[in-house]
Structure formats: C-alpha cells, structure tokens
Amino acid sequence: MINRKSRDEIKRMRHAGHIVALVHQKMKEVVEPGISTKELDNIAMHIIKENRAVPTFLGYAGFPASICTSVNEQVVHGIPSEDVILKEGDIIAIDVGATYGGMVGDSAWSYRVGKVSDEIDKLMKVTEESLYAGIEQMCPGNVLDDISKAIEAVANREGYGIVRQYGGHGVGHEMHEDPFLFNYSVGDNTLIKSNVAIAIEPMLNLGGDDVVVSQEDGWTVSTKDGKPSAHFEHTVIATDDGPLITTKLMN
Numbered sequence: 588m589i590n591r592k593s594r595d596e597i598k599r600m601r602h603a604g605h606i607v608a609l610v611h612q613k614m615k616e617v618v619e620p621g622i623s624t625k626e627l628d629n630i631a632m633h634i635i636k637e638n639r640a641v642p643t644f645l646g647y648a649g650f651p652a653s654i655c656t657s658v659n660e661q662v663v664h665g666i667p668s669e670d671v672i673l674k675e676g677d678i679i680a681i682d683v684g685a686t687y688g689g690m691v692g693d694s695a696w697s698y699r700v701g702k703v704s705d706e707i708d709k710l711m712k713v714t715e716e717s718l719y720a721g722i723e724q725m726c727p728g729n730v731l732d733d734i735s736k737a738i739e740a741v742a743n744r745e746g747y748g749i750v751r752q753y754g755g756h757g758v759g760h761e762m763h764e765d766p767f768l769f770n771y772s773v774g775d776n777t778l779i780k781s782n783v784a785i786a787i788e789p790m791l792n793l794g795g796d797d798v799v800v801s802q803e804d805g806w807t808v809s810t811k812d813g814k815p816s817a818h819f820e821h822t823v824i825a826t827d828d829g830p831l832i833t834t835k836l837m838n
C-alpha cells in the first residue's frame with residue numbers, strides 16, 4: 588500500500604533530509620585522494636548523531652556501516668573499509684540515510700576523486716540529469732511510469748546501461764516502502780497522489796545493464812563488465828505545488 592504523508596510527517600522528513608544533506612555537504616569537502624571509505628563513514632556517522640538522528644543504514648538487514656560507499660565499477664551497497672583508499676580519478680557513490688523523529692531521508696551522490704576521465708565526468712553529469720528528469724515527473728496526477736520513462740530517455744540518449752535489479756522506492760517511516768520504482772519503463776500506471784514520498788535513484792553504467800552481488804561480503808553490487816557506474820538519489824514528495832526534494836539543505 589502506498590501511504591500519503593501528513594503535514595507533520597513531511598516536516599520531520601524535511602528535517603531528516605536536511606541532516607542527510609549536511610552529510611553530503613561534508614562528503615563533497617573531504618572526498619579526495621588518500622582518504623579511506625571507513626574515514627568517510629566515521630565522519631558521516633558523527634554528523635548524523637550530533638544532529639540527534641539515527642543512521643538508517645546501520646544494522647539494516649545487518650549492514651555494518653552508516654553509509655554505503657561504492658567505488659568505480661561498484662554500483663551500490665559498498666561497505667566502508669580502512670583498506671579502501673580513494674585515489675585520483677576514482678568515482679565514489681555515497682549513499683546516506685538518516686532517521687529523525689521516526690522519518691527517513693535517503694539520498695545518494697556520486698563524487699569525483701580529484702580529476703576524472705572525460706567519459707566518467709560525462710556519465711556523472713548525465714546520471715544527475717536523469718535524476719532531475721525523473722524528479723520533474725513527481726507530480727500528483729502523473730503515474731510512476733512517467734518517472735521511469737523520463738530517466739530511461741536520458742540514459743538511452745547516451746547509450747548507457749540502466750541497472751535493472753535495483754530502483755527507487757517509497758520512503759517515510761521505513762527506508763523501503765511501497766511502491767518500487769523502475770528506472771526504465773515497465774508501463775506501471777500507478778497514480779502518484781499528493782503527499783506520496785519516493786526515493787528516486789537512477790544507477791547508470793558506462794557499459795551494459797548487468798550487475799553482480801559480491802560473493803565475499805554479500806552486499807557490494809558491481810557492474811558485470813567492470814565498467815564504471817554512477818548513482819544519484821533524492822527523496823522527493825509529490826505536492827500540489829510540485830515536487831518537493833526533502834534531502835537538501837533547509838534555509
């Protein structure tokens with residue numbers, strides 16, 4: 588069942604989203620060659636806790652960290668580690684979740700480590716563009732497929748792979764609520780009603796669509812062909828005034 592958020596729930600979601608955005612603001616500053624993904628996790632955990640929120644991911648289905656850090660060919664769900672040291676030319680997708688007042692904010696962003704190749708730079712720009720194309724469709728009266736089609740059109744224009752096994756999702760009291768949102772058209776004509784919240788999160792690949800889950804840690808999802816992947820995500824509420832992104836800094 589797709590639930591609709593009350594005014595008070597939306598207020599708390601914006602607060603949670605603000606904290607997630609504070610983490611991303613800091614990540615943008617500290618992501619550089621030489622830092623480990625474990626250090627990034629520690630910094631994120633500190634910011635979430637000092638803002639009286641709870642790191643949503645920590646302990647979720649047994650996940651051992653506060654953020655997901657997915658480097659280069661890793662798509663999502665990478666586990667922070669002291670042994671993963673970022674180097675010039677890498678890209679890292681950092682996924683952050685914070686729960687405040689029982690409500691969740693969920694947002695992922697991909698970052699350049701130093702200077703990246705032109706093709707990676709473009710992959711990042713286009714994936715971010717596809718996110719905003721999807722967000723634009725997050726309006727009452729549209730259907731889920733409008734969002735999926737908008738994301739897919741941007742990816743197809745550049746010939747990028749679209750990750751099929753993962754996608755967006757309803758969000759609120761729980762990190763994962765109904766509905767599931769595909770990043771490509773499947774003809775889902777579910778109506779988007781006002782005050783429905785969805786985490787929209789395209790994952791685009793420089794190569795093919797296919798991904799594999801690490802046998803070693805059971806979490807890390809990587810592209811099958813080993814080519815880079817980018818991931819951008821915002822939590823968005825469909826309001827009568829248009830799409831409301833909760834995971835950004837409040838003024």
Ligand code: MG
Pocket residue numbers: 682683684693694695820
């Ligand atoms: Mg996320």
Ligand code: MG
Pocket residue numbers: 693755756786788820
């Ligand atoms: Mg998500």
